[in-house]
Amino acid sequence: MGAVKTKRMPRAVREQQMLDAAVQIFGQRGYIAASMDDIAELAGVSKPLVYLYLNSKDDLFTACIRREAQALFAAVRAGVRRELPADRQLWDGLLAFFTHTARHPDGWSVLHLQARTHGEVFAAEVTVVRAGIVAFVTQLIAEAARDALARSADRAPAGGASVDPPLPERDVAGLAEALVGAAESLADWANATPSVTARQAAATLMNFAWTGLGELMAGRRWSPPSA
Amino acid sequence: MGAVKTKRMPRAVREQQMLDAAVQIFGQRGYIAASMDDIAELAGVSKPLVYLYLNSKDDLFTACIRREAQALFAAVRAGVRRELPADRQLWDGLLAFFTHTARHPDGWSVLHLQARTHGEVFAAEVTVVRAGIVAFVTQLIAEAARDALARSADRAPAGGASVDPPLPERDVAGLAEALVGAAESLADWANATPSVTARQAAATLMNFAWTGLGELMAGRRWSPPSA
Amino acid sequence: MGAVKTKRMPRAVREQQMLDAAVQIFGQRGYIAASMDDIAELAGVSKPLVYLYLNSKDDLFTACIRREAQALFAAVRAGVRRELPADRQLWDGLLAFFTHTARHPDGWSVLHLQARTHGEVFAAEVTVVRAGIVAFVTQLIAEAARDALARSADRAPAGGASVDPPLPERDVAGLAEALVGAAESLADWANATPSVTARQAAATLMNFAWTGLGELMAGRRWSPPSA
Amino acid sequence: MGAVKTKRMPRAVREQQMLDAAVQIFGQRGYIAASMDDIAELAGVSKPLVYLYLNSKDDLFTACIRREAQALFAAVRAGVRRELPADRQLWDGLLAFFTHTARHPDGWSVLHLQARTHGEVFAAEVTVVRAGIVAFVTQLIAEAARDALARSADRAPAGGASVDPPLPERDVAGLAEALVGAAESLADWANATPSVTARQAAATLMNFAWTGLGELMAGRRWSPPSA
């Protein structure tokens, strides 16, 4: 299962092998349950070499988090073209996201589960990337709201009072949070349900989110009962 | 914080004290990082007594999961009255859910984070309860879809072609999954953001979901681009 | 060689056994070369028990230093009666010192060699006790100087200019340091030279210190009290 | 602080660089705490080269001990002229000794502390050199005793009973041991007390040893030669 034992490789290569092994073990067993012995064995090297190159279990885990976070963020960014309409951007981003998490389930587990469960320091690493994604989504929603506002102004010819007010910032933040959270949960669900493809997951969420958002844009909101 | 050291208590009471301590430690430190020493100390008893009553670390953790899962499920069920309209049921359920998770952050951490991070066996325990909730939400959505169908049929008197087809079951499952996932994420978010109340979290999600769902019910869907 | 393996002893007893073993191993092998495995084995217990009671290798070593330092200091104090003349006090103190170091060579090694070689923290522990001894000797020398001054004043009836000036404080400190240093070295020498008794070591140093080489050459010697 | 990284140097030079680095690290950290990595780095070479030249950690440490011992012995011998009177020889030797130990504190630490703390083999290396110094001092004392004997015989012309017997050999050995021990302790003391010069240390010990405390009390002191 582990890499074929090849001797004397340049450091950069060995380091990648170690990170590969570490992500796999960390992702499947969790930070604490993963043992450096297992990681070294899967990487096909001795334990001291892992320490020589990656320094400590903490550092190794951090390196895994960073690598996987970069990869995920890069995949999403590569999937989106900012010149397209907001809904298309959202769709492309979701598709890229679900595709990447489906292809790298261990990396996704490291990011979404393990890093958040084992200490503030690790969680902080993920928080940075996640904040980037939430910010991106927030921007997208605000953009879409502006578009909707413009369209509805066009439709009401004589400058009537019917122009809808923009969404308050706080609501947008909550909505983005909910959307990202839903995406994360769906990624887990899709990974746990082999019959669900990345495309289907993206479509489900897009339906759920966009149509709902469309209505919000049109100014119709659901109001909680008073009590 | 630990229970006052009182000697010779009936077994049932001691067990609850132990579970209380265990949930707190497991929730804050995670399954592996939590030590039986810490739990016993916080519970105000000796370690052998913990083993006498709860048998092993695994069993103790499982007992925690079950107790917290039952409590959460019960709280949600107690908040919902099945004779009310679907949207009101959803609102009440969400409010109960966010209220409970806010009041029992350690229990929520055990269920949502720890149980899923440390082995299939524990994850399975949660999956059962979660499946119950997803099923409940699925039912709710299907119910609402039926109502919407009925209403639109009423409005179109001469059997027009405009009657929308019901949502396919698979989609409903995905939507329920997305809704529950979003709720879970928002619970984490609310717990990590002290200024957000349970009511606000519920409102955010309700807006996001219901208005979107409402549109779906009316038959308008967002279609992914062909490529 | 190690204590006979007896089970289930009260904590205080076990702790002393552990300290005994630790002093022996630390004294013979040094702080770093001594392994907790060896100490545990010699103490006749498992390693975890050593950690449970003494906490860490550092703490164990510190406990050894403290115990041996206290014992040495107590032995010297018990040997000296402050109401006797200064030279007698010095003799009694030296005798007690050499007797104790000869009886507890490992303890002496811990104090004199190991504690000073392995980190400031440990060295500081010894420094405190040693400072106590140096202070005691300093006092003794000053006392003797005062006596000598008084005697020489008596001898010179008509207040002559021949009254000797007292020793400057700085010199007294240096002398005390030299005396204590010589004693420490002789203790090592005596321990390494089986034929040398504590009494002989004390006599050698007393001659050297009290009479001085110059005087010795001139045939005047200091003789230890008969008892 | 480490040697400038120059490539391709003759073996003899490289070896000295390594020994310099090793003495520094061994002296400051101790034999075991010193790592071959640190030594190689400080010497500015790779570890395999250290092994190629010095063979092993043991051999390297032994080489350090031998070099420093030779240097110390040579310094003392160079300071003494055997044709001068015994007290002058003693003074010159002490001055040379304290000067050397003050200038090479790491070397002194290796000899006096580290070598004696880490195994019989290393201690034996030092013992040889130390024995040489003790022998030299013994000779000096015996010489001085003979002179004193001769002088007192001169003074008592008609074979009086007042001629003192020579010091027994065993006593002379003990005295030499005490003197050397005191010198070693004072060297440590002087190194740890920046305000004490080599000259002061030598004067303190000379007073102590030559005149004796008893004489000092009586106001007679030994004064170092002016040059």
Add this chain to the structure above:
DNA sequence: TATGAATGAGATTTCATTCAT
């Protein structure tokens, strides 16, 4: 009902040392 005493097994980490070039 309750606990002080005790341990087997395994975790991370370090280090002296060698190989192949």
Add this chain to the structure above:
DNA sequence: AATGAATGAAATCTCATTCAT
């Protein structure tokens, strides 16, 4: 003359778990 790559062995320390009372 010199080094980057690699490891066997052993160190400290922790923890779930049991025994005997």
